[in-house]
Amino acid sequence: MTSPASIRAATTADEPRMTEVWEAAVRATHHFLAEKDIVFFRSFLPSVFGRLNVRVIERDGRVEGFIATQAHHVEALFVNPALHGQGLGRRLLDEVINEAPSHPAWTTDVNEQNPQAVRFYRRYGFVDMGRSERDASGRPFPLLHLVLRA
Numbered sequence: 001m002t003s004p005a006s007i008r009a010a011t012t013a014d015e016p017r018m019t020e021v022w023e024a025a026v027r028a029t030h031h032f033l034a035e036k037d038i039v040f041f042r043s044f045l046p047s048v049f050g051r052l053n054v055r056v057i058e059r060d061g062r063v064e065g066f067i068a069t070q071a072h073h074v075e076a077l078f079v080n081p082a083l084h085g086q087g088l089g090r091r092l093l094d095e096v097i098n099e100a101p102s103h104p105a106w107t108t109d110v111n112e113q114n115p116q117a118v119r120f121y122r123r124y125g126f127v128d129m130g131r132s133e134r135d136a137s138g139r140p141f142p143l144l145h146l147v148l149r150a
Contacts, residue, residue: 005088007095010054010066017063018056019045021080028081032113032141040137048076055095057088067092072100074108089120097148105149111135112142121146 010018022045026038033041052068052075065079065088074096079088097106108126110117126146135141 005057005059005064005091007055007057007091010049010056012049014056014063014066015046015049018049018054018066018078021063021065022076022078025078025081028084029114029116030111032111037139052076053096055092057092059083064088065092067096069096072103072106074106077108084116090124093124105147107145107147109136109143109145112144118144124148 019042023038023042026033026041030038048068052070054066054068056063057065057079064083066076067074067089068076074093077089077092079092106126107129108121109132110121112118112131126148128144129147130145132143132145133140135143
């Protein structure tokens with residue numbers, strides 16, 4: 001029997017598993033990326049984990065997803081693709097938003113070519129506020145800039 005999921009602050013000991021979850025989720029949803037792109041982005045994960053507020057969600061003592069934020073911006077949200085659709089991403093998003101319920105707006109950027117993520121954020125209540133032809137690294141992966149107003 002699967003135990004309920006719990007959320008806690010990430011530790012450096014979680015980083016290898018968070019990287020595994022990230023890669024599995026990217027391979028399941030980011031079909032527009034080539035192998036060299038995945039390798040490129042994976043190389044940034046250690047520095048990303050170290051500078052952001054990161055929370056993990058666990059089931060049966062195993063990290064199955066994480067959310068990384070800075071200020072009131074969701075920098076990353078990834079869940080084990082075998083558990084997509086089970087509410088873990090929503091729980092992670094609820095957790096960070098509920099920490100600052102009076103903040104007027106949360107933002108995120110999502111790859112336009114990742115329709116699952118676009119649907120997830122829009123169902124949650126995020127709306128478009130802009131678009132960029134290139135991602136933050138200058139690569140040709142269009143981003144939608146989304147906002148969730150309080």
